[in-house]
Amino acid sequence: MIGPAKNSVPATNPTKKLLLSPDSIINLDHGDPTMFEPYWRKLGEKCTVEISGSDLMSYCSDIGNICWFLEPQLSDAIKRLHRTVGNAVSEDRYVVVGTGSTQLYQAALFALTSPGGAEADPISVVCAAPYYSSYQEETDFLRSGLYKWAGDAYSFDKDGPYIEIVTSPNNPDGAILEAVVNRKEGKLIHDLAYYWPQYTPITHPADYDIMLFTFSKSTGHAGSRIGWALVNDKVVARKMTKFIEVSSTGVSKESQLRAAKILGVAIEGCQHSDSENFFKYGQCLMAERWEKLRDVVKNSQIFSLPKYPQEWCNFISKYSESHPAFAWLKCKEDTNCESLLRAHKILTRGGERFGVGQEYARISLLSRERDFNQFLERLSGIKTAGQGIRTT
């Protein structure tokens, strides 16, 4: 669902300070984390990587490691980062690097279902609705005989083996979730892309069999396509590595090198005062955006937002509530929320894509500031559900 949208604001050229005209389309459909650019720009040279023409030419990074294409310095940085932030147990875990967590999700499905039997049915893959809109497509697009999307975990009643994806904080709605099916034939994949201090209180180090994280959401470097899995079981780590070997013969070494550098700077920043600490900076920025958004929604007759409980965050040493990367906006019943917003030239993703009703829409809050402010301005101008759109 990323891709061309006519007349939309260019996502590239961040330095061009285009003024948004009232006719400009604001694309908040995908969670492009460009809001974090100013932080990294401010750090200047400190995060710069230099790569010479003869560097990183081999397929191999670490032939003694199960994940033979993982740069050792990235593996080290990942483990240190989790220790510093306290969001996941990383000691004695296998690290598998992927081309974004997108690829690792598929690697995990493969690892948990292969080799399968020639006559066996594909294993069911479920997730509690509302679930991340891309899981279904990523699971089913090749019509694999190994696994098959089976929808909402709450209504799953088939016997036998299954895989449940637990996304926490949840995409789209930011909720903190646990597995819901809980049967012994089940295997779990924990997608923890948003379990970082800027989005939610860090209440404990997560400790699950397969945990997925991504550079895109941790520090905002989506263009690098770096994700990582922390994996308990050696056989699973080996099969996930095999998947990435067969599907792309490894993962960009340039991106791995740069991710190692930037994660290193982020770790170092955690020793410093608030504005130098990326995660505290991010937490303040997200809290500010949510405050502004809640102000607009409070004055609206037709929109509402989820409430999040206050929790103690070990990282910022304060009680705080979640400030998710997406707003999960609900319209008055029977209003198609996505269509309503589209009529105001705001592109979002409707609830049906997440397995729930059209009264919901997911809106990225990670855009550049100009787009976020323009979004608020337009949102505050929507007074009735009938403004220029079809309702059902």
Added chain:
Amino acid sequence: MIGPAKNSVPATNPTKKLLLSPDSIINLDHGDPTMFEPYWRKLGEKCTVEISGSDLMSYCSDIGNICWFLEPQLSDAIKRLHRTVGNAVSEDRYVVVGTGSTQLYQAALFALTSPGGAEADPISVVCAAPYYSSYQEETDFLRSGLYKWAGDAYSFDKDGPYIEIVTSPNNPDGAILEAVVNRKEGKLIHDLAYYWPQYTPITHPADYDIMLFTFSKSTGHAGSRIGWALVNDKVVARKMTKFIEVSSTGVSKESQLRAAKILGVAIEGCQHSDSENFFKYGQCLMAERWEKLRDVVKNSQIFSLPKYPQEWCNFISKYSESHPAFAWLKCKEDTNCESLLRAHKILTRGGERFGVGQEYARISLLSRERDFNQFLERLSGIKTAGQGIRTT
């Protein structure tokens, strides 16, 4: 088949001038193109890229392009390179970038078979034997309902739609190939990874519907995982882009940026004298290695190599023969060539992996010089097929 091999020579740390002991394993199983490192090292700063912490953060590169995650400067460099080398028609073609040509091969299968029908059989995928050993695994590992490996194109006799992969020059044997099935229900994917002057005479600009190339083999930058497809049909380009979107949400921007830079330097080098011209330098180097190898094989009682015809190469403006990236070594009948070499601590890939007999083995000629020389030394010492191994 890349990955850990006990006691093998580390592929990393090129600067460590380890001496090879007679007990060291020489891994020539995969085509890791490290032989080109000295060329790029010599160029120094000229190829260095510098990437700051706030660069390349967005998922998007060019939202107006079908391949929305393709950096425009890479697209430009690719088209200029093909014009300069004269190996493929790139004007008026869609460029789709992938995480290596590995991912693009799968993207092409998807593009040519999706959406498929719920009841339809998977479409047969064939390739003339000996064929690249990974095609079968890449085609079948997810047990897709869209496509299915059907083996050697020469013995394919099933009616209905099919896909034929044409690899030219061929991997493993370096032969120049054309499609062999030639029925109107067929669709073709041309894998032209090795159609570069260092490996084979450039006799004409290739002009096919889907042509795959890779940074790994063109300039030797395998670690970057950059491949590209030149595609005639808009719908196919769109579906290939869709595949890469769903499987990895795009392709590393760091790698794309660096590939654009290095291809640019290679293009510029083509205006200069021989030693500055990467492709002429590579052509000389490969010719030299082949000459040494043929000398050893000529004196052997048990090994033989394919012969290649002299052809006019438009790029070097000379008659020349092919100097493939792999030696396709044949042992006297009934000798298992891979086992024989393994007994001498040379890791290669046996003929059965390529759909032919065990008397063949594929040997990478792209290793660092030290390994190549040690390989020749050991090969020249093998006098009989029975030296320390099982024969059938």
